[in-house]
Each structure stands twice: as C-alpha cells, then as structure tokens.
Amino acid sequence: MDLPLNKKHNYMIRTILFINILFLFVPLKAQDVDELLNQSPDSVINYTTATFKSTRIVSGHSIERMPAGQLDVRISHRFGTVNQGSYDFWGLDQSNTHFSLEYGITNWLMAGAGRGTNHKMYDGFLKFTLWRQSTGKRNMPVSISYLTTMSLTSEKLQLPGNVNFWMRASFVNQLLIARKFSERFSFEINPTFIHRNLVQTELDPNDILAVGAGARFKLSKRVSLNGEYYYVIPPVHDFRSSPKPNNSLSFGFDIETGGHVFQFHLTNSVDMIEKSFIGETNGNWKHGDIHLGFNISRVFTLK
Secondary structure (H helix, E strand, O other), X not given: OOOOHHHHHHHHHHHHHHHHHXXXXXXXXXXXXXXXXXXXXXXXXXEOOOOOOXXXXXXXXXXXXXXXXXXXXXXXXXXXXXXXXXXXHHHOOOEEEEEEEXXXXXXXXXXXXXXXOHHHEEEEEEEEEEEOOEEEOOOEOOEEEEEEEEEEEOXXXXXXXXXXXXXXXXXXXXXXXXXXXXOOEEEEEEEEEEEEOOOOOOOOOOEEEEEEEEEEEEOOOOEEEEEEEEEEOOOHHHOOOOOOOOXXXXXXXXXXXXXXXXXXXXXXXXXXXXXXXXXXXXXXXXXXXXXXXXXXXXEEEOO
C-alpha cells in the first residue's frame, strides 16, 4: 500500500537528515585512525631489546634484567683446570657450583640471592635499569644499568680472635653501559669498585678498581659467541704479599633452547661472583689454567 504524499515527504526528510548526521561523524573517526597510522616515527619511543640473551655475559652481569614477575633459577658450574691432565680427567673430577634465584620485582628492578661452594659464599644483589637504548621521540645511544652486590663468606677461618659478620662481608658497585650496534653485535663496558672488609694481609688493598668489557656476536637465531675481560687497575698488581692476581678472561657460547638458556665457556676464573673473579683470579691462560664451565638459566613466570 502506498504512503500518502505528505508522509512520503516526511519520511524522505528524516532519511536524508539521518544520512547527513551519519556522514558527519564517520569522517571524524576515520580521520583519527589515519592520524594514528600516519603518526611520525619521531613521536614514538622505540626501545632496543635483546642486547644480550641472558642476564650474564659469561661470569659478569649484562645490562639485561628479569621482567616483572619472572623468576630465573640459575645454576653455574666451573670444573678444575684442564692442565691437570688425564689423572683428574682434565679438571672434570673437580667442581665448583653456584646456585641462585633471581626475580624481576618491577620492569626496572631485579633482585637475586645465591650460594657458592667456593669459600661457602653467600651473595645478594640489586640491579636497576637507569636508561634504555632507544630511537624516535627519545634518542638514547646506550643502555645503562646499576649493579650493587654484597657477599659473605661462611667458611671457617683459621685466624686469631673472632671474625665477626661484617669482617666477612664484601661489596661491589658497578655501572653497566651497553650498546646494541646491530642485530648481531653488542658491546658493554663496566666500571667497577670493590670493597673487601677482610683481606689476606695488611698490605693487600681493601679497595679495588677495575674496568670490564664484554661483547656478544650472534652466530645464528639461537646461538651467540660471547667474551669478557676484566682489567684490575694498579696498584693491586704491585703487591707481593699474596699471589699476584690475574685479569679475568672468558669466552663462551649462548645456546637458547626454548624455555632456558645454556651457556658454555672457557675461563681462567674459578669463581662466579664479581667480588671473587675480579681481583682474585689466579689462573693464567698461558699456563693452561683454564676452567671448563657452564651456566643454565630456567625462567618461570610467577605472575
């Protein structure tokens, strides 16, 4: 049945009015989407990720940290020196182990605690992310983290008098400055200050300054070659009252296997915390004082 003429006229007016209102708002929404899609790259912060594959390069810390709510269960192992020959199966008959739990508290702070068999050492640390390498709205050429650690030996010491809690403590403060130059190559430099409350003799320094350097070269999607070197700044090398320390030099491979990272390496350092492998390394590469070692890292998401 046809509508009367006046009703048809009113119906057409309402239809046209509705269409005009619809097209009034639709272009505004489309314009907002276009603005987002065409947004200049300079107005967005693009953070660099995966500068290193793990929180460690070899023995020393990298600038990487655990994300908030993730727990890293880490086991590190060092065997004896390979120059001991076949009788000790090239050092494999001996072992030194360090076990630690490391947790991401926030997206800029992680904490960890561990225990090592050498000197029955307990240790804990905090690592703060200060700046992250980025491009775009914020152009930051490097990533910078701050590491502070405390370690405590619990072994029985054959010393006259009592050795109290604080005498057993040592402290490390370290800046971690790194840059990812490309998808394959990353480099880090680590100015380091160490204070030891207890030293071997009164002539040995309580304070040690050192500079570390580490690098990663990606060989494939899941494998990378790592290296690190820690130079102890004189005058610690001028002391003759205790065995002259050598600089720590290490090489290794990172192998990512799904839920964990396996690190295999060669090093002249038997210890796995900063207090010990910086300034207390006695191994010499030239003499074959080389330790086989590995780190196993397994990450669990708690929240």
